[in-house]
Amino acid sequence: MTRAPAQSQAENSALPAAEIGGETRIVVANQWQLIWWKFRKHRLAMAAGVFTILLYAVAVFAEFFAPYSAGAYSAAHTFIPPQSIQLLQRTENGWRFYPHVYGFKVQVDPESYKRTYVLDEAITYPVGLFVRGESYKLWGLFATDRHLVGAAQFGDPVYLLGTDRLGRDVLSRTIYGTRVSMSVGLVGVGLSLLLGIILGGISGFYGGMIDNLIQRSIEILRSLPTIPLWMGLSAAIPLTWPPVRVYFAITVLLSLIGWTALAREVRGRFLSLKTEDFVIAARLDGVRELPIILRHMAPSMTSHIIASVTLAIPGMILAETALSFLGIGLRPPVVSWGVLLQEAQNVRSIATAPWLLFPGLAVVSSVLALNFLGDGLRDAADPYQT
Amino acid sequence: MNRNTELEGVPQDMRPLLDVRGLHMRFPIKRGILRRTVGFVNAVTDVGFSILPGGTLSLVGESGCGKTTTGRCIARVYKPSAGQIIYQAEAEQSIDLAELDNRELRPFRREIRMIFQDPFSSLNPRLPILQIIGESLKVNRVASGSELEDRVASLLRRVGLRPEYIRRYPHAFSGGERQRIGIARALALNPRLIVADEAVSALDVSVQAQILNLLQDLQEEFNLAYLFIAHDLSVVEHISHRVAVMYVGKIVELADTETLFANPLHPYTEALLSAVPKPDPRLRNRGVRIRLEGEVADPSNPPDGCYFHPRCPYAQERCRQEEPAVREIDEKHWVACHFAEELELRGFEAIGATLGATLER
């Protein structure tokens, strides 16, 4: 029963037999696979991720998704309430599949001259998918006139989410607003990220006086009240600037504050990774500084940074919306959610045309989706924690 | 502890591989918005020892005694504040590692390697084993491509892991297996000295025995020298040829393992030995118990005189005022205590920690 203490090398090896075969996929999984597997378990974040992808798809292909162009108007159809799509139509032979919306009659109140629309079930306008409509050039390149959804016959008044005071389609405008609002978030965060990584990296890598200087300036920047600062700065944007330039000026403005949080995140990670055993081990292996940062430190940070970036986008979207709503951000004819909401900025619209608030719903859902997505990413960012 | 004089006239092959003299390491304490230095933590103060080729020197002491910092100075994770780390390079000449900058250290980093305590944080979770072990081979242009894979595979085999594991990531391994990977990484460039910082402390008893055996096998096979940092005295007793006991950044006693355990000359060593749990219930309440009162001194504000005097059961007036020098009391037995000659201290056997009737059946 007693064994000679000297064991052969093979017997001494630390091999549980069960590890061979079976679940081998996980043992060779790299960090992105592990993150993906962990993220996949987070149902809400998965759903939010799909929704976010859809939102950006809508933003990219806005011309295709929107039934009308952003500027199209019809003086005859102002303040039309949303028309609901009817899928079936009653005929003599029973029901048939015929997607359509009902037309409407205009009634003018003889005393107040107020126009009200009354549903007229006698008139139907067929609705279809991939219909021909206004022609456009997608990204200025591909000329086409196909739209995802719209009146099957070009020219029929079909307004699924109603129209505004100039008879512009709210749905189309909200879709075009998605492009601007969602991209403001992305571009703004991109700029913040650039500043954050460079300044945070310098701060964490060099330490000492430089670190001190950067950290103190971050603290000062963060102590400024943001809304008045943005207001002051955006008020300084000349009215004569073309819309595209205003758009970029606003994103730069937003990222001016946004980078500080990311810089802190990067610096903190840098500092803690610098003393991590595996980084020391790499240094002792003779690896030079730059490869240590790129091969050993950066991959440990990217997943966390992606998560923080996702969580930073909603802030940008809200900031843009707030500024535009106050009339000091983007201005018409640029269409953003904030600009659209500015139109709904009075009691009358809420009382008589509540559908004008639809862009607000878009803001809420996109912000929520990005937050859920960011939360999920943050939880999955470090798959090695147990 | 300056013993360099003894080295003159010693033949080449008997010379120590590493001779540490007067090593100091202090870390600044920074406070306030401007991060001004308001003081220093003297983590290591005037430490000296030597390690022979193929020998094992252990550093023991309570947490915060500076043993890890000493090890990291030797591996040049830190640049020591003062002192010399004389390394006997293979090319006949000896070099003071303490003075070299990162570029000059490069060739020696291949020969002096380190094994870390935490098998989890010491392997980059985002790289496969091939790259973790092969990193040093690649960086030093020793091997690449399929040759690199072959070398890593044979290293894995040497430490008792299957070569097929080469593409796996660290998360697929248990603590003991990870420690084997860490050892393989240390072995990659045929080192001569390995600093093993608490290399078995985080492991379970059975795995610890596997790793200790592996370390001993490797020592015999490659004539490796170890600087073994540990707090577990039974492990230290098992693996080391010589032992240095540290207290608040200083070496208080250094001797051959058997001498130190049988005949300690410093009261702190005696207390440490006495505190080791006796591995046999029949030894309970046998022999003497020495229990230390109070806490380890604060290295940023150490007491006057002998750092150990507030806790020493034998302390006298002289201990409170005069700092004891390290003296060679017996041959190759150094101790820093004013009363080393007078005190009758008890070794492991007198304490009753050894087994009368052993468990070997």
Added chain:
Amino acid sequence: MQPIHTRLDDNDAQDDEVLLDVKDVKTHFFTDEGVVKAVDGVNLSLKRGQTLCVVGESGCGKSVTARSILRIVPPPGEIVSGAINFRQRDGGTIDLATLNPKGREIRRIRGGEISMIFQEPMSSLSPVHTIGSQIIEAIQLHLPVSKGEARKQAVSMLDLVGIPRPGEQLDAYSFELSGGMRQRAMIAIALACEPQLLIADEPTTALDVTTQANILDLIRDLQQASGMSVLFITHDLGVVAEIADEVVVMYLGRDVESGDVDSIFHDPKHPYTRALLQSIPRYDSRQSRKLYSIKGTVPHPFDRPSGCPFHPRCDDFIAGTCNTIDPARQLISPGHSVRCLLYADANAGEQVPVNSAGTQDMDMSN
């Protein structure tokens, strides 16, 4: 895979002296990846005034066993079967396994009758309350005393656990104390209501040897003074040798061997116990130089081996038997039981002679 042996019957469960009797408790964790059988049939019995050490390597379920007793197993963990009979101060016996883990009954027992101390005192002491207020709270929760009276008791508690200047330290926060002092403060809180049972989960693992020795002395002294029982969880066999009266050795959620400390150390039966004992470095093991080591590692909880869970690592493995039959607990001698097929046909006290070379050829499956 039916156990082929007569099951061990603990008659001493009726014994007045038995304070805690854990019977075949199974605590499983229902995770997304599958069921982790952290504790899969553990038995232990602790007498009044005694110290029972539960010893095993990481992942053997010793901590979960302790938490199961106090019903503080974190979700998704659940006790799926078994009984935890605890004799209360009033003489009645209660099965803790059946209580609602959030109910009043178990809360009265926690702290009042059973207290627990942990490996890392920092995480179980509140950083925003002083040590004193935490002890006073513990006292007032379970005893009908005034605040002043409780404070006086708290000072004497701190004094009892050897904290210097107890009057001042009462107003200290946990982060102001050193590791050893924190552990003492936690013991003071745990003992504030004079529990019948103290569960200590690796209380000295994070400490230096010198401090560990002091804490072990303290627990031993307090136990002698108060007559409480101690359930001590540890992986360190040296600590076991120092303080245990009884020992339970665990492997993969099972008690593989239990008995009094002397028979575990000097007459170990289970191959795992023997291997553990042989793999600790000892003062006089220098001659042999090489330590005995158990081959392989503790398997992953999802890859639980069939039959005896230790068989892949066992030197006395009998092919065809150990990997198919799940060994039942068996009494080797009074108070000494083992789960091992080597002793399958041996009645109490007798031992099957096995030589390591011959085991492979013996056919015991018939």
